[in-house]
Amino acid sequence: MAMRMSSLFLRTLRDNPADAELPGHRLLVRAGYIRRAAPGIYTWLPLGLKVLRKVEAIVREEMDAIGAQELTFPALLPREPYEASNRWTEYGDNIFRLKDRKDADYLLGPTHEEMFTLAVKDMYSSYKDLPLSLYQIQNKYRDEARPRAGLLRGREFIMKDSYSFDVSDEGLDASYQAHREAYIRIFDRLGFEYVIVSAMSGAMGGSASEEFLAVSEIGEDTFVRNDAGTYAANVEAVVVPTADAVDASGMPAAHVEDTPDTPTIETLVSVLNASHPRSDGREWTAADTLKNVLVMLVHPDGTREPLAIGVPGDREVDAKRLEAQVGPAEVEAFEEKDFARYPMLAKGYIGPGVLGEEKSSGIRYLLDPRIGAGSAWVTGADETGKHVLDLVHGRDFTADGTIQAAEVREGDASPDGNGVLHTARGIEMGHIFQLGRKFAEALDLKVLDENGKLVTVTMGSYGIGVSRAVAAIAEGNLDDAGLIWPRNVTPADVHVVATGKNRERDGDVFAKADELTEAFEAAGLDVIYDDREKVSPGVKFKDSELIGVPTIVVVGKSLENGIVEIKDRRTGERREVPVDSVLDEVLAEVRGATA
Amino acid sequence: MAMRMSSLFLRTLRDNPADAELPGHRLLVRAGYIRRAAPGIYTWLPLGLKVLRKVEAIVREEMDAIGAQELTFPALLPREPYEASNRWTEYGDNIFRLKDRKDADYLLGPTHEEMFTLAVKDMYSSYKDLPLSLYQIQNKYRDEARPRAGLLRGREFIMKDSYSFDVSDEGLDASYQAHREAYIRIFDRLGFEYVIVSAMSGAMGGSASEEFLAVSEIGEDTFVRNDAGTYAANVEAVVVPTADAVDASGMPAAHVEDTPDTPTIETLVSVLNASHPRSDGREWTAADTLKNVLVMLVHPDGTREPLAIGVPGDREVDAKRLEAQVGPAEVEAFEEKDFARYPMLAKGYIGPGVLGEEKSSGIRYLLDPRIGAGSAWVTGADETGKHVLDLVHGRDFTADGTIQAAEVREGDASPDGNGVLHTARGIEMGHIFQLGRKFAEALDLKVLDENGKLVTVTMGSYGIGVSRAVAAIAEGNLDDAGLIWPRNVTPADVHVVATGKNRERDGDVFAKADELTEAFEAAGLDVIYDDREKVSPGVKFKDSELIGVPTIVVVGKSLENGIVEIKDRRTGERREVPVDSVLDEVLAEVRGATA
CATH class of the missing domain: 3.40.50.800 (Anticodon-binding domain)
Incomplete structure (x- = not known):
């Protein structure tokens, strides 16, 4: 039936809505597709629902085409399965929790790994039942700290989530590949410009993981890729190779020098060049220094753990990369009161001398992989106004491990050795994971194999932001006058x-x-x-x-x-x-x- | 794509599931259509989802055919609109409430009158925009005290709810009628045996209201109808006419008699016949006595109010009819501790002498309409072991009003004067209300009329239990071997x-x-x-x-x-x-x- 403007429930607005920041979001509201009901919670008006249904239909067709079977779990879920997987705690403030009239605990499902795992456990028992892929298209809930950009990061949103179940790693690879190809067809049909990038699996656990990002300046995700097209990764997932070891046998011994008033890398470099010139005449630069950054980790159970990160002085610690490494713990600033508890930390002059679990501070100390074995650094001498020079990693100090937390920059070498990286921004539209056996182990999903032995099932988890796709399509298809829908999803x-x-x-x-x-x-x-x-x-x-x-x-x-x-x-x-x-x-x- | 049993996510069960009481529910679980996730919360497996989608499609087609427009509101809703309509409080324990990370109050929507009203207020401003009918098919939530019978009374369930908006009462009548006819087509297509009965509007407020009940012995609703087909009503909605007034001028004066050990109607009747025979020789029966029943009302704000109900001694107070009359208050028993607070109440011998707001107990007193003006009764004399005879309503006692709370029985006179009533049971599948202006007034939904004057909009509210329909179809279409789907909804x-x-x-x-x-x-x-x-x-x-x-x-x-x-x-x-x-x-x- 035609939508007649004389009766269509629609009122276009000439002015931009106050609560919309992005051009596509403004137009979706002005053109009567959506309306905000609460922060991060939206109503789909008739035109918006038409677009949403078309996106859903494309997703459904391609999922059906790879033999995935649709079902629908509840959105209101009991606590127990999420307790078993530990996500009840790990999600922290990010999920909505509630109690029923009998005081039993429930949550609004953020994703459904646990429920799918239990359903398969309930119904299947043999390797012959596998492989299996199941999916649903359904409301999901996350209590985002900063709901933003309309449908792009909502608190109630629609997701297609699917899960694969296999007995072997090869089976999981095949299921993962089938989903990857289905996703390519879906995003091709939706008319996005997108990239597939290596990704972190985050709170999900698991191993291989890729994201489908819609390339967009307004995206929240930063990704990098090289010109040759051989490397693309979400910036959180970039793994910088460990610097090659250097033979330190001929290097001078470490020596502490007075460097008054040098609490920053900038002041340190200028004092070094003025008062401690290098023997070979080269200028000191920030890259010659080792900066030790302190943060406070807050674990899901509330315990607080200090962490020291050593990075070359010309790089900052990237908050998102750090969070991706330490999750589900959250990162907070290391504050004055924290320094007060660690008197051995000389603020502005902190060095490896006191860092490391076995040293005086007892603080865990992780190094950027660029701090190679045998490399020499200028770094804090753990005394105000003093730095130590020619301090060699492996000879004069060690750390508790490495961490991929330093910023990744335009022009950095591509980790695969093939040229340099370029950075760009994108909107995460899809995410595919090889979850492995984490959830199956937590919930005891086992089947009998060919030899009659119980084996733990291996799983994949695959998501598409369906409501987010509507927003991303809008952001990518507009001009000053309004929206311009691609044919496949036009209302x-x-x-x-x-x-x-x-x-x-x-x-x-x-x-x-x-x-x-x-x-x-x-x-x-x-x-x-x-x-x-x-x-x-x-x-x-x-x-x-x-x-x-x-x-x-x-x-x-x-x-x-x-x-x-x-x-x-x-x-x-x-x-x-x-x-x-x-x-x-x-x-x-x-x-x-x-x- | 064919569903191949070799790979379909399905495991049929030979045994009845422990948590299913009804035959259709058992079969839906055994045949792999649904699985319980928590009390009153179900997962739709692939076969179940097929049936659900077919029911949804039929509902959608018929709603579209009357020009209703589909949209989708969130399920997670802010408190404020429900505060404005007072339903935040009125729903009591029956809704799920929760807080977000900023401690703001939310609820899971039970129905969406408020949200639809606000949407129309937001977008429309003139009588020219009306009439308008909007609908959604969506997850709803109610924290039922006793979730029961699988999908028949769930806590997360799927409903089609629609709302009409008109400027005039005639407009509302027309919108109501259009929905009524659409519902008839929907239930005809779903293949139910159903009846349309007059209904109470309950917590919704409003005036005209009818229910569509699937006729079923396992139904929770009792309805009555006469043979001629001129009257059908949910038992809660039966309005017994007030008995005609009788001329009491020649009646004997009331007189108190000793009736030792007669705390029940049965004992009273036998003592009356033994010791106080009637002058005309007729036997005393329970119908000659006036029984005064005490209950405690608990209002949504927690306040407790005693209520006395006078009914002929041969009838009980029907809990559901009473609840329908006093809602949103809930009804609790009047307990020993309550009697202790009202010493003027002689348990087993309570009479109108102390009842009524202006009398010694201060307890509100409502009479069954069968207690006509001028009728004479045997009732309690407010003293243990004593009853009063020939007590005439209007001459010797009055009450604070009438109440439709006495049980309705097979063979009772049809309220329209046309024969007698037969009782049967049904499952509420649809409910149509003339809401009137309650929500529009609470949320200030006004439009300009033809004369440029602001007028309050009048609304209708119309619901169909979509997931419940799947259950009701299953209950009505089965045999010992399994389910037997009607063609229109078969998986x-x-x-x-x-x-x-x-x-x-x-x-x-x-x-x-x-x-x-x-x-x-x-x-x-x-x-x-x-x-x-x-x-x-x-x-x-x-x-x-x-x-x-x-x-x-x-x-x-x-x-x-x-x-x-x-x-x-x-x-x-x-x-x-x-x-x-x-x-x-x-x-x-x-x-x-x-x-």
Whole structure:
């Protein structure tokens, strides 16, 4: 049934809504696709629901095509399975918890690994039942600290989550690959520009993991890739290779020097160059120094643990990379009161002399992999106003391990050795994980193998942000006048505008527009029909551009000469077409694009 | 794509699940349609989801056909709108409440009157925008005290809720009527035996209200109807007419008599007949006595209010009818400790002498409408062992009002004067209300009328239990062997069984079954195909009967003679058909039934 603007539940807005920051989000609100109900919680108005359903249908078709089976778990879930997997605690403040009238604990599902695992455990018992892939398209909940950007990071949102179950690692590889290929087809059909990048698996545990990012300046994720196309990774997942070991046998002994008033790398470098010139005449740079950064980890159970990170002085610790490494712990600043508890830490002059679990501070100490064995550094001497020079890693100090937490920069060497990295931003649209046996072990999902032996099942977990996809498509398909929907997800195939003022005066225009609308519908097209009376042509044109259906058919004055206008919303191109050929022309456009 | 039993996520159970009480619920679990995740919270397995989607599609089509527009509100809702309508409090323990990380209050939506009202207020401002009907099909939440009977009364469930918005009462009537007719078409298509009964509007407020009940012995609702078909009502909504006034001028004066040890109606009647015979010689019966029942009302704000109800001694107070009258207050027993606080109440001998707000107890006193003005009664004399006789209503005592709380019984006079009532049980499948202006007033939804004056909008609210419909259909369509789906909602149109043991030995059988499956699919049918190897024909037949697809095609031994069997699941009829005509025969059955 055509959506007639005279009765469609829609009110377009000329002004930008106060609570929308991004251009696509503003347009989705202004054009009447969505409305905010609470922070990070949205209502889907009729037009928005049409787009959402089209995205869902594409996802469903491609999941069905790889043999994944759809089911639907509840959104309101009992605590116990999430207790067994430890996620009840690990999620911290990020999930919504509630109690029922009997004081039993529930949560609103953030993802459903536990429930799928239990369902398979409940129903299957043999290797012969596997492989198996299951999925659902459903409301998910996360109590985001900073819900942002409309549908991009909501607190109630729609996700397709699927899970694969296999007995062997090879089976998991195959299931993972099938999902990867399905995702490629899905994102191709949705009309995104996207990249597939290596990713961290985060709170999920597991091993191999990739993200599908929509390339977008407004994305929250930063990724890097090299020119050759041999390497692409979410910045959190970049693994900088450990620097090659250097033979330190001929290096001078470490020596402490006075470096008054040098609490920062910048002041240190200038004092070094002024008072402690290098024997080979080269200038000291920040890259010659070893900066020791302290943070406080807060574990899900509330315990606080200090952590020291050593990075070359020309790099900062990247908060997101650090969080990805230490999760589910959260990272807080190391504050004055924390320093007070560790008097051996000389703020601004902290060195490896006191760091490390077996040294005086007892603070765990992790190094950036660029701090190679045998490399020499200028670093704090654990006394205000003093630094130590020629301190050699492995000879003069050791750490408790390495950590991938230093910032990754444009122009850094590609970890695969193939050229340099370029950074860009993206929106995480999909994420595929090889979960492995973590959840199956926690929930005791085992099946009998060919030899009658119980083996633990290995799982994959695969997500697509369905409501987020609508937002990402909007952000990537717009201009100053409004949205421009790709054919596959447009709320309607064609938007018919009758420019007449009212049916009495402009009977022919309305009659022809009615007739075309019916003809389009009879041909199976979805139609928005602007049949409003007493609304000026200007307002109708503006609304049609704001709403963003790709093909706009204008029935107006030229009808006297048997002419109707077809406008391409994306290119802006308008062409006059004899009224008798409009149907064929529009059908050709719609079918050509979706073929 | 055919659902192949060799890979379908399904494990049928031979034994009844411990947590299922009703036959349909047991079969839905045993046949792999649903699984319990928590009390009143269910997972939809692949087969169940197919049925659910078919029910949803029928509901959606009929709602679209009356011009209702679909949108989707969130399930997680902010407190404020529900505070404005007072439902945050009125719902008491029946809604799930939770807090977000910022300590803001939220609820899981039980119904969405408030949100729809606010959306219309947000977008519309003129009478020209109305009438408007909006709907959604969505997860709803109620924290039921006794979740029961699987999907029939869940705590997370799927509902279609719609709302109409009009400026005039006539408009509301028309919107209500349109929904009523759509509901008739929906329930006709779903294949229910149903009745439309007058209903209470309960916590919703509002005036006219009807329920669609699936007639079923296992239903929680009791309804009554007369033979002529002129009256049908949910028992809670039966309005017993007030008894005609009687001229009491010639009646004897009231007199207190000793009636030792008569704390019950039964003992009272026998003592009356033994010691206080009537002058006209008729026997005393329970119907001659006035029984005063005390209950404690608990209001949503926690305050407790005693209430006395006077009913003829041959009738009990019906808890559900009472609750429907006093809601949102809940009804609790009047306990010993409550009696202790009202020493003027002589337990077993309570009479109107102390009841009524202006009398010594201060307890509100409401009478059954059968206690007509001028009628004489035997009732308690407010002293242990004593009753008062010939106490005349209006002459000797008054009450604070009437209440429709006495039980309604088979054979009672129909309130419309047309014959007697018969009682039966049903499952509430749909409910249509004329809400009126309650929510619009609470949330200030006004539009400009034709004269430019602001008027409050009048609303209707219309619900269908979508997940409950699946359960009700199952309860009404089963036999000892399993489920028997009506054509319109079956998970598949045809269930193909290949009776061969394995593809090696019975290659022809499997090849023909494969071929038929493909032919059915090519013709647009949904197919379940039992292609399992190493599973006996007996098990396959049992599973096909348990699952309940209406048409079963068995490819087996007779294939040698060019014969395939078609079985009608409902009638049990089997017929042998030449293999070449199977497709046509099945298509005729499917299309004939759904035409």
